[in-house]
Amino acid sequence: MARLNAIVRSLPSVETLGCTTVICSDKTGTLTTNMMSVSKICVVNSLQLGPTTSEFHVTGTTYAPEGIIFDSAGSQLDFPAQSPCLLHVAMCSALCNESTLQYNPDKSNYEKIGESTEVALRVLAEKVGLPGFDSMPSALNKLTKHDRASYCNHYWENQFKKVSSLDFSRDRKMMSVLCSRMQQGIIFIKGAPESIISRCSNVLCNDDGSTASLAPHVRAELEARLQSFAGKETLRCLALAMKWMPIEQQSISYDDEKDLTFIGLVGMLDPPRDEVRNAMLSCMSAGIRVIVVTGDNKATAESLCRQIGAFDHLEDFAGRSYTASEFEELPALQQTLALQRMVLFTRVEPSHKKMLVEALQRQNEVVAMTGDGVNDAPALKKADIGIAMGSGTAVAKSASDMVLADDNFASIVAAVAEGRAIYNNTKQFIRYMISSNIGEVVCIFVAAMLGIPETLVPVQLLWVNLVTDGLPATAIGFNKQDSDVMKVKPRKVNEAVVNGWLFFRYLVIGAYVGLATVAGFVWWFVYSENGPKLPYHELINFDTCSTRETTYPCTIFEDRHPSTVSMTVLVVVEMFNALNNLSENQSLLVITPWSNLWLVGSIILTMVLHILILYVQPLSVLFSVTPLSWADWTVILYLSFPVIIIDEILKFFSRNSRGVRFSLRLRRPDLLPKKELHNK
Numbered sequence: 001m002a003r004l005n006a007i008v009r010s011l012p013s014v015e016t017l018g019c020t021t022v023i024c025s026d027k028t029g030t031l032t033t034n035m036m037s038v039s040k041i042c043v044v045n046s047l048q049l050g051p052t053t054s055e056f057h058v059t060g061t062t063y064a065p066e067g068i069i070f071d072s073a074g075s076q077l078d079f080p081a082q083s084p085c086l087l088h089v090a091m092c093s094a095l096c097n098e099s100t101l102q103y104n105p106d107k108s109n110y111e112k113i114g115e116s117t118e119v120a121l122r123v124l125a126e127k128v129g130l131p132g133f134d135s136m137p138s139a140l141n142k143l144t145k146h147d148r149a150s151y152c153n154h155y156w157e158n159q160f161k162k163v164s165s166l167d168f169s170r171d172r173k174m175m176s177v178l179c180s181r182m183q184q185g186i187i188f189i190k191g192a193p194e195s196i197i198s199r200c201s202n203v204l205c206n207d208d209g210s211t212a213s214l215a216p217h218v219r220a221e222l223e224a225r226l227q228s229f230a231g232k233e234t235l236r237c238l239a240l241a242m243k244w245m246p247i248e249q250q251s252i253s254y255d256d257e258k259d260l261t262f263i264g265l266v267g268m269l270d271p272p273r274d275e276v277r278n279a280m281l282s283c284m285s286a287g288i289r290v291i292v293v294t295g296d297n298k299a300t301a302e303s304l305c306r307q308i309g310a311f312d313h314l315e316d317f318a319g320r321s322y323t324a325s326e327f328e329e330l331p332a333l334q335q336t337l338a339l340q341r342m343v344l345f346t347r348v349e350p351s352h353k354k355m356l357v358e359a360l361q362r363q364n365e366v367v368a369m370t371g372d373g374v375n376d377a378p379a380l381k382k383a384d385i386g387i388a389m390g391s392g393t394a395v396a397k398s399a400s401d402m403v404l405a406d407d408n409f410a411s412i413v414a415a416v417a418e419g420r421a422i423y424n425n426t427k428q429f430i431r432y433m434i435s436s437n438i439g440e441v442v443c444i445f446v447a448a449m450l451g452i453p454e455t456l457v458p459v460q461l462l463w464v465n466l467v468t469d470g471l472p473a474t475a476i477g478f479n480k481q482d483s484d485v486m487k488v489k490p491r492k493v494n495e496a497v498v499n500g501w502l503f504f505r506y507l508v509i510g511a512y513v514g515l516a517t518v519a520g521f522v523w524w525f526v527y528s529e530n531g532p533k534l535p536y537h538e539l540i541n542f543d544t545c546s547t548r549e550t551t552y553p554c555t556i557f558e559d560r561h562p563s564t565v566s567m568t569v570l571v572v573v574e575m576f577n578a579l580n581n582l583s584e585n586q587s588l589l590v591i592t593p594w595s596n597l598w599l600v601g602s603i604i605l606t607m608v609l610h611i612l613i614l615y616v617q618p619l620s621v622l623f624s625v626t627p628l629s630w631a632d633w634t635v636i637l638y639l640s641f642p643v644i645i646i647d648e649i650l651k652f653f654s655r656n657s658r659g660v661r662f663s664l665r666l667r668r669p670d671l672l673p674k675k676e677l678h679n680k
Helices: 012-017 084-095 116-128 136-141 151-159 193-199 216-232 276-285 298-308 324-329 332-341 350-362 374-382 394-399 409-450 458-468 470-478 500-526 536-540 542-547 554-558 561-580 597-615 617-622 630-640 642-657 675-679
Strands: 006-008 022-026 037-045 052-058 100-104 109-113 161-169 174-180 185-191 200-204 211-213 235-245 260-269 289-293 321-323 344-346 367-371 385-389 402-404
Touching: 006 409, 012 385, 012 409, 022 350, 022 409, 037 084, 037 116, 037 200, 037 216, 052 216, 084 116, 084 151, 084 185, 084 200, 084 235, 084 260, 100 116, 109 116, 116 151, 116 235, 116 260, 185 193, 193 200, 193 216, 193 235, 193 260, 216 235, 216 260, 216 298, 235 298, 276 289, 276 298, 276 409, 289 298, 289 350, 298 321, 298 344, 321 324, 324 344, 332 350, 350 367, 350 374, 367 374, 367 409, 374 385, 374 394, 385 394, 402 409, 409 458, 409 470, 409 500, 409 561, 458 470, 458 561, 458 597, 470 561, 470 597, 500 536, 500 561, 500 630, 500 642, 536 542, 561 597, 561 630, 561 642, 597 617, 630 642
Parallel strands: 022 289, 022 367, 200 260, 289 344, 321 344, 367 385, 385 402
Antiparallel strands: 006 402, 037 052, 037 260, 100 109, 161 174, 174 185, 185 235, 200 211, 235 260
């Protein structure tokens, strides 16, 4: 699991992964790369025909402060900082920011410290540059990469003095900072566009730097631009604003965040991870529903969901996407129905995550929830599988059952597949051990029923159980995933580890193992060229040999050859049976023995050890065995190999009918998820 970047903190959660029916996944950083970069800027111009919006395109998709800004006509801006709105966008981006951009010489790249959203604004401030002389762009390019990383940001931080700030909160969805410069106070604000625009009464005009009233039709045009950025172009949008304040004011309050002046709208590109689409398709084929949970704008999240395939199976996703406020306004019955169809949950706060988990659990869903913040801890703790991000807080990690080292949604899906495979391997281990032990019981029971001598002595049974059974059984744990492991629905949480059909299969295989062992014993006495070729009735009356006249010595029943043949048949047939356990239902023609080299190696080692006790004198005496001839080995193989044919037939019926459903259930309550997974 660790090799798949899924670090398991709670072992029972590995088993629970196989039962997962719903994955509630964060969007940013989990479904996307979290490598944000501003690609679009929207500002307002004041023209004689009336205010209108204009758009700038910004190149560059990394944290490197390198990129070109183009206007709406496609012309490159040589001096972006000469545009009033772009200049104020750079100021706001640099000052209303708590992140750091730095150059790492060891990795030869630019790195972020803090939120990706804020770092993207830092990079934008560097791309806009500084006002002043015409050679400013070339002067910036001559700086070392270390100095260039935050040169413009440091310039604005030196020009303004930060006086007070209001941190971002999920209810306000904005952050504000009060600065002072040249006997003038100014508040810079950034946040969710719908929250910022609704608080703006004025707008900064880009063509002349004047301030105009934010008329209703301008507000409507800005909202249309927002819908275009967030929906069609899948950009994460932020609005920037400012407000002039008295120089004597030394603090700000929530009441100051009104009557703002709109500066601009920025759209950030956060591309989806390449592997997420295939992971989404795997979840669909595996019967797992994915709910994308994000604090982002609804249109942005819906557009991303289209890209990653979350809506591929839907012709109409009406009723599949809800904001937190929309969901809370629904009546209780409609909330229940919405939860059964929901694919996207936007504008979400940490409290909504816990509410979502509890509501899904009431519908008997097995829920995996992702999170990275301190406030996500209650939801992670409540979920059946709490999944923390590797870049998350220590509190989130301590509340989780699993940590994603790479913050990648595809790693969750890989962990689910591995959890299913581990459960399957556990069943295969149980199957191998039960069928082997049934075979030994059948061998002893049939021998007693037939009235023939003991087929195996105690020391031989001990050898089979401790050595020849143990090595292959351990190696079965290294079986690879079945090809269809993510093509079946999640198993029910109270599903038996061994159901009636599987137990029937164990009985059939075990019965053949026992009968083959007895058959080898009888064969030596009745048919072997090296044996006495006794009539069968003489064999079953061996105990009266000393009281009757016979043509053979009674000591023949003490010969070690027949028990050696029986023991070897038992060992070889169990080695073939170990190969049967490479998969529960897949044929050996599909999953070949070479798919698990550990199992092949354990079988070879087991046979080497068995041959040693047959042909090395001190050991053969200890285990009451004797060397076998080639003819003996041929018969042993003939008796052993049919166990593969029998199991192939049983697998064929399993694949085509999923087995006969019996009512027998052998449960594993110790492996059930939390609270028996909501009293299922």
